[in-house]
Amino acid sequence: MKKLHKASSITLCLTLFATLLAACGSTNEDGSSTSKVEGVKKEGFPIVDETLTLKVMSQDAGVADWSTMPVLQEMEKLSGIKLEYQLSPIDSFETKKNLVFASGDLPDMFYAADLKPAEQVTYGSQGILIPLEKYIDEGYAPNIKKILDENPDVRKSFTTPDGHMYALPFIDTAAVWYRGPMWYNGEFLKALNVDEPKTTEELYTYLKRVKEEDPNGNGQQDEIPLTSVKLDDLRMFFFGFWGMYNEGIYSDKDGKVHYPYQEEGYKGYLTFMNRLWKEDLLDHETFSQTGDQKKAKGESNKLALFNDYHPYFTLGGEPSTEHPLMTPVKSEVADSPVYGKHPGMSARGTFAITSSNPSPEATMRWIDYIYSYEGATLFNQGPEGVLWQFKDKENHVKEWLPVPGGGDREEYRGKITPNFGILTPGINDPEVAKGLRTEFDEWIDQQNQEKLVPIGKAPFPNVYLTNEEQSEATALLSDLDTYVKQMEAKFVTGQEPLENWDKYIAQLKKMGSDRIIELYQGAYDRWNTGQ
Incomplete structure (x- = not known):
């Protein structure tokens, strides 16, 4: 089998200077900017006849110098647009972005922008980010317009209350996972001769057997039935066992908005997790360990049930179909289990144009290419002839080439394209990977279709x-999130008895949990009616 290619709150501190600076830009009544560059072509390449230099701010995974990346060099030749890079490491990008907004020293565009809805509303209404729909609808972004016309929920989901689109998402209509799911160690299932559990009680029984019956066969009671990192790994997946679609705000099938941490299902989740903790079936290092420490346990063949993007990322070795994706289990809650499926687009904006940009039209042409099949291929797989070549160009069928100099293909990909390790604008087009998918990829799709999609x-x-x-x-x-996280750990570990549930609920309501539901119910109803 071929190796698989691995895949809040904010403080809006705008100074008066920044606000005045945004107001002084050359903008029209609809909020769009007036281009200072002539001769921008709506079709064909180059986009401009004379080289246009634009400043771009982005997150950076830190693998390679963007100015030497073949993908960006190819894009510059194609478009006639030269980029000057203002890059920030992933863990400090949020701080850097806020400082840039506050100072008024803006780039021309944001790439891999991680723009929260609140930022889009705030900076858009202040004229710092410009509306994009004008350029989309006037023919400067035919690929994006086609996607929006075919997927009206995408346009609706990125149109702010003032009627403008200030950011573009990453779009993947075939996506299933929000984050990596839960996986069973298939060797343990086989050693204990059990099928996958179908209920929470069967899951408990299985985890207890793992603890007591030495499924790794080393003669020691060193197995860890269930592990996580601060419960963040498993929370969303496990919530579904008790009928909750998300660890944040969610709506049910009838359009009613819920705050999960005051649901009866959440009490069921806490009760189950506390039971596992008391019997040492949930790793007692859950609240203190790192991801690397969890992985070390997996590579030592101690883990029975765990979260990761793929099982071999934790267990080590090569991709294997021997370790099944966990089938969500049914609890005492009616209509369970459920699964919070990926909505088909990023929740945050990945691209935006600022009021400092000298040519929004040219910039929209530039980003629009990334939403095409050709652009998605370039930015995801690199230029033809480096890591891949066409086997049947007319039908988009490709095949892998040997990695230059040997080594891991995915690591090499990180050296040739910025679309590595960060959420970038664009679209996941199945045609891009045609011919490049492995047997393991197909197995993952089959697991999703059988266990999660229904x-x-x-x-x-x-x-x-x-x-x-x-x-x-x-x-x-801000206050609710802090309180909920603290109380979750206390309830699970038994520091706070679940007999105090009513007291906990009263405190949530005192802190405004019902008001949160009211606010988001109103926003959901507006979204649902297209207002």
Whole structure:
């Protein structure tokens, strides 16, 4: 088998200077900018006849110098647009982005922007980010327009309350996972001669057998039935066992908005996790270990059930179909299990144009190419002849080439394209990977279709609150999130007895949990009616 190619709150501190600077830009009544560059072509390449230099700010995975990446060099030749890079490491990008917005020293565009709905509303309404729909609808982005016309929920989900689109998402209508799911160690299932559990009680029984019956066969009781990193790994997947679609706000099938941490299903989840903790079936290093420490346990063949993007990322070795994706299990809650399916687009904006940009038209042409089959191929797989070549160009069938100099293909890909390790604009077009998929890839698809898709629903659309609503929600959620995380750990470990559930619920309501539901129900209803 071939090796698989591996795949809040914010403080909006805008100075008066930044606000005035945005207001002084050359903008039209609809908020769009007036281009200072002539001769921008709506079709064909280059986009401009004379070289246009634009400043781009982005996150950077830190694998290679962007100025030497073949993908960006090819894009410059194709478009006639030269980029000057303002890059920031992933872990400091949020801080750098906020400083840039506050100072008014803006790039011409943001790439891999991670723009929260609140940022889009705030900076768009202040004229710092410009509306994009004008350029999309006037013919400067035919690929994006086609996608929006075919997927009206995408346009609706990225249109703010003032009627403008200030950012573009990453679009993947075939996506199933929000994050990596749970996996069973197939060797343990086989050693104990059991099928996958179908209920929470069967799951408990299986985990208890793992603890007591030495499925790794080393003569020691060193197996760890279930592990996680601060419960963040497993929370969303496990919530579905008790009828909750998300670890954040979600809507049910009837359009009613829920805050999961005051649901009866959440009490069921806590009760189950506390039971596992008391019997040492949940790793007692869950709240202190790192991802690397969890992985070391997997590579030592100690883990029975765990989260990761693929099982061999934790267990080590090569891709294998021997370690099944966990089938969500049924609890005492009616209509369980459910699964919070990926909505088909990123929740945050990945691309935006600022009021400093000298040619929004040319910039829209540039980004639009990435939403085409040709552009998606270039930015995802690199130029033809480096890692791949066409086997049947007319039908988009490709085949892999040997990795230059040997080594891991995915690591090499990180040296040739910026679309590595960060969420970037574009579209996941199945045609891009035609001929490049492995038997393992096909098995993953089959597991998803059998186990997750039938019970899956996108938890919540990408809705926008008004500025006033967002300020209120941000303040409330800041305190609620902190309290909920603290109490989850206490309930699970038994520091806080579940007999105090009513007291906990009363505190949530006192802190504004019902108001959060009210705010997001209103935003959801507006989204649902297209208002």
